[in-house]
Amino acid sequence: MAGNDQTPRHVVIAGAGAVGLSTAWFLQEHGVRVTVVDRDGVAAGSSWGNAGYLAPAFSIPLPEPSVLRYGLRSLLDRNAPLYVPARVDPQLWAFLARFAAHCNMRSWRRSMQPFVPMNNECLDAFDALTAGGVEAPTKAAPITAGFEKAEQVADLRREFDLIRESGQDVRVVDSSVAEAGVPQLSSHIEAVLRIEGQRYVDPGEFVRSLARSVEARGGEIRSGFTVDEVTREQGRTVVRSGDERLTADSVVLATGAWLSSLAKPLGVRTAVRAGRGYSFTVPTEEPVPGPIYLPAVRVACTPYQGGLRVAGTMEFRSPDAKLYPERIAAIERSAKPLLRGVSWEDRRDDWVGGRPVTPDGLPLIGATDMPGAYVAGGHGMWGLTLGPLTGQLLSEQIVTGKQPDQLRPFNPLR
Template sequence: MREDGIDGVPRRAVVVGAGVVGLSTAWFLQEHGVDVTVVDKQDVAAGSSWGNAGYLSPAFSIPLPEPAVLRYGLRTLFAPDAPLHVPASLDVGLWSFLTRFAAHCTPRAWRRSMQAFVPMNDECLDAFDALLAGGVDATTERAPLTAAFEDPAQAADLRHEFEQIRSCGQRIDTAELSTADAGVPQLSDRIASVLRVEGQRYVDPGEFTRALARSFVERGGTLRTGVAVRELVRTRGQVIVKSEPEERFSGEAVVLATGAWLSTLAKPLGVRTPVRAGRGYSFTVPTDEPVPGPIYLPAARVACTPYQGGLRVAGTMEFRPVDAPLDRGRIEAIVRSARPLLTGVRWEERRDEWVGGRPVTPDGRPLIGATKVPGTYVAGGHGMWGLTLGPLTGRLLAEQITTGKRPALLRPFDPLR
């Protein structure tokens, strides 16, 4: 009997969640010879795996709770136009979460969490390469990320952040350029300073996730959508997944990868760290000229990426219920903040307006690994970096499930912490 309570290598597994984290876990479980079923209450890439900015940027993959976020949040707590927004409400659970989040916004706590991210960031792009080499019919585009500033003094904050990351052991290659030398025609004449970050990539996130799903099915996996899981039951060496409509799926191992909905099913399994929805918005706009690579506007906290011949624009962190309707005012706030800094962008022709819940934990670290119930695992809470870290999360968790040994990289992300 292994330390996680499973007898031998699982023959069958069920993964709940058809986003990039869940499908990556399922795909890498197949690499170990496991027969996998993936279920989702909606569809493949129905949430943040579709609507995110598409960055594959280990240089920016950091814990969300940090002193600067706390200072900024206190100044703009209830401002509806602010990139970080907390609506006034009597949600006791939300305020309890935010209190815990604030307690982790210290230099010491951030550094401890960042040191856990560094080895994940070092390996995360290799996991994408493994998926592509294994038959996932998709591409990742290599391009530097251009951070643009209206005031050269604004660049100091990002340079300081990079220095803090480097002090934790992560390599980041940057170059300061003039706007003319940046080679990005979308930068307006308001941009006075540019910091280029080398070694990054980007992807069409929805297309990548759908390609991952196709590969999973082609390799013999079972994919069921429209299945809302309501509980997990452990019985006789199996975990039974009960769903609505009334169906049952079973396996020696079950993985919950349900994003911002993770706590609903994970809490009964002994996972006490809550996951809340940090909702992000995105939309797509046409551009007069091709976009050469990702653009980041740190002062506006807006991320832009080449997307289907145009530009995907993403931003905000909004702590509202995950299923709350899209707030069009938040879209307008992103447009107002980004419009002066970009040129040749047809803002009034925007399409694909979207809001989705990015899964945030109070300490900024994901929840990856075994729960208290033998045979059950969780993979979530990645915040804004579920796409960047999703394939590596799947590879490492599949290793733990099939060997019974937790990889060293996952120790800081113990879901029972």
């Protein structure tokens, strides 16, 4: 076991999603006892309903010029992939103003730099979990991007060129629809790009398998425990839920879109808001060979339990708001002409979840102002892709007391 005299023996992790459970698993690698708590249970949030992409080629800061241009055009349009409801919410509008201020190429290039080493290492962290007993496999496959008009290819190519300029290798192959070997692409698709070196997974099953591994190695997972407050008392960390108290050496807050309410009292000033995504599952006539991306309508599709999971939209509402069926209908309308052999009438598993978004597009990973209290969140759409590596690096920081170089740009006290 690596560490020092201050190495914690027991850590409470709030949040039983990909980030929280990965942190717990890698802490166990250092011999630390872990207790994972969650208000709902394992993989109850975005770790269940996301598209399942393990895609370092797409793991980039969300604020960038095209998002701002698109957002201004589609603002308040209920059918648009990016939607902000028209209501009086000063905190939301202040957040969006800060987000918009980062939607320029200078900020994007600066924010992209710390993503590069994370993206280069993130799949290795999945391999470490698999080698250590996490049973749900990751599956290697290119992501096939389909375009209704050939001229639309240029936008995605430009994005990949910028990523390469930042120092990250992205392998992109031109393809025809026939060569792509994806029977779900309809006759409306004129052009195809294949993004090589990516993977996908059944996200819910992967996170549940991760939880089973944590428990098999002696960890405790408790559902129905809503963290109300974190305090430091007599050199120990106290986590409260109602009248119940858990005492440990340290705590990690990995509560996704709900992070800010707990982290702000600990000195974390950067806000986290819910950029809610929707998904559903539909049967297909033929097996789906790999992930499909429809950039023009911002829809991501993945092989899922013998069918196709279809995911999309970015909706800024409370993470606890209800599911709005019109958002599901909008995704279906946009994807339907571009896909074939899909039984849309047999749609199931309608879902909405809050992806944790920061105004500068950078996650919050590391120590807070309170001794023994850490946060891990704000990954936006890439919590699954970067979750295991986040847990691996943060566990190293907790155990050794030294901040890994990769985490410095993600300092939650920035």
